[in-house]
Amino acid sequence: MRTTEDLIETLAKDVRPMPRHGIERRMFLGMLVGGATALLLLTLLYGIRSDLNLALRDSSFWVRWIYTASLGVGAILVTRHLARPGSEPSRWIWFLAVPVLLLMGIGITELAHASPSEWLSLWLGRYWEVCPGRILLLSIPIFLGLLWAFRRFAPTRLSAAGAAAGLTAGAWSATLYCLHCPEVSAIFVLTWFSLGIALATAAGVLLGRHLLRW
């Protein structure tokens, strides 16, 4: 067994200066590479919707994008918090419910304005079967980018950190998927986009316990 003095001497040979926002930088880098990969996959596998120009003028597109992106921003904050040792999932994570509740409000208004015979088609759209699975698939590269970032982090609540990373990956994957998905109803997004994001979060919990160990 080497002595502790030798160990310290070895460790002290490798003292590079650490940037002030090391956690943020690593997360940004990991997500940038993961997100770019996800975007490439999206383009190759599903394609960007051709009427994107038109869609950008449509409020329902923005509702969807704001929903997924605000979840994504909240999830990044939680992930960053859990990257440090000793941090507990704090109470403010309930802020993540705000976008869900807002979208729920919009969805209910939407249903109220439609006749009950249209409800099912608003809810299921044309692509409800593929949407959650695709969001889960596209979240994989983003999750891998976060796993890379976590290799220098020190999470002490592994399941929670895994959930946060999964939620981040899922929400940003859904944000990218908006570039493809032609569905417009709020209730569709609320159900099927959220299901894809939830699947990514659940996968994060299961994987986090094993893969985030250090």
Added chain:
Amino acid sequence: MATSEEQLRAMMIAGLEGNAEAHAALLSALVPILRAYCRQRVRNDPDEIEDIVQEILIAVHTRRSTYDRSRSLTAWLFAIARYKLVDHFRRRRHLRFIEDASEMPLAESLENADSARIDLKRLLEQLPRKQAKAIWDTKIEGLSVSEAAASAGIGTSDIKVSVHRGLQALMARIRGDK
């Protein structure tokens, strides 16, 4: 020499800015603190304590970018120390579990073998001594016929016949008992 939170933090921040001497001084200053921390929680095995202390030091070094300079250094340090200690216990328990698992069936089969031996002895006691000894030597102890013959001071054919007759008598007795 006890080092205060303020001193430790100053060394840590200097280390984060690339000052290797300050970083080495920090790690050295942490050693007695971590030893004391582990000693309270691990049974008194200096090697084991030193192992954990080294693991914590490596973690402090490799994860140092997760320290938030505006927060308490000792809180950060003990969060890492606790994680590594729990990790150490978890792995050791796992190890001990494996050891237990490999020992248990062994112990059980030894016990079974012992009780089988006792049953067999009881059965053999019912035979004439010559037959019992012939069977015991050749079938249980694993001696060859000539070795058993030499040990009993009789001929090899005598052994063969004794084994044969003895086994037949045992078979008859077991069948009869049922």
